[in-house]
Amino acid sequence: NAGVTQTPKFQVLKTGQSMTLQCAQDMNHNSMYWYRQDPGMGLRLIYYSASEGTTDKGEVPNGYNVSRLNKREFSLRLESAAPSQTSVYFCASSEALRGPQHFGDGTRLSIL
Amino acid sequence: ILNVEQSPQSLHVQEGDSTNFTCSFPSSNFYALHWYRWETAKSPEALFVMTLNGDEKKKGQISATLNTKEGYSYLYIKGSQPEDSATYLCATSGGGGKLIFGQGTTLQVKP
DSSP: OOOEEEEOSEEEEOTTOOEEEEEEESSOOSEEEEEEEETTTEEEEEEEESSTTOOEEOSOOTTEEEEEOSSSBEEEEESSOOGGGOEEEEEEEESSTTSOOEEOOOEEEEEO | OOOOEEEOSEEEEETTOOEEEEEEOOOTTOOEEEEEEEOTTSOOEEEEEEOSTTOEEEETTEEEEEETTTTEEEEEESSOOGGGOEEEEEEEEOTTOOEEEOOOEEEEEEO
């Protein structure tokens, strides 16, 4: 049982490049989330999807777009990467919007 | 935006010591309080979700309490072991369900 799978695990981009981070869960969860984790800042919500077909902004959505492709998959896109987006990105899912969240292993993204 | 604060920021204890951490949050528009355990090089793992004032949850030697009226939750670890070393995160959600995380308390248990 894989849980929440994120790809890639590591990526280096140049400023201005675009990138899509992939996330898939096999727990039949309804809700999915994208967070970024920066030193001294804790986990901050970028976007979330309460259920298939819906997406909403979190605390720090600027510079990102998301797609809830189906119930299993929720992708995060950086259209024009900036150095300020260097971070570790975590995807999570939960059975319901307010339930305990299950996290992937993270994607470490560096933008030069 | 809710402001969630955790204290202390870090804690070093000896094996066998009992310890506790605090999570403070705005008591208005409260829906749920989550605790997560985050070991180095792993991903956060859910410990508890609490919603009712006075709630107490227990998992092995770890327990948590919730006071929604005054806006705080305590996490207790009885008889800490080296494998309890981790960062403990709390997070709270209002009516919309979005979680706001604190910065965590990092616990180091020395053998």
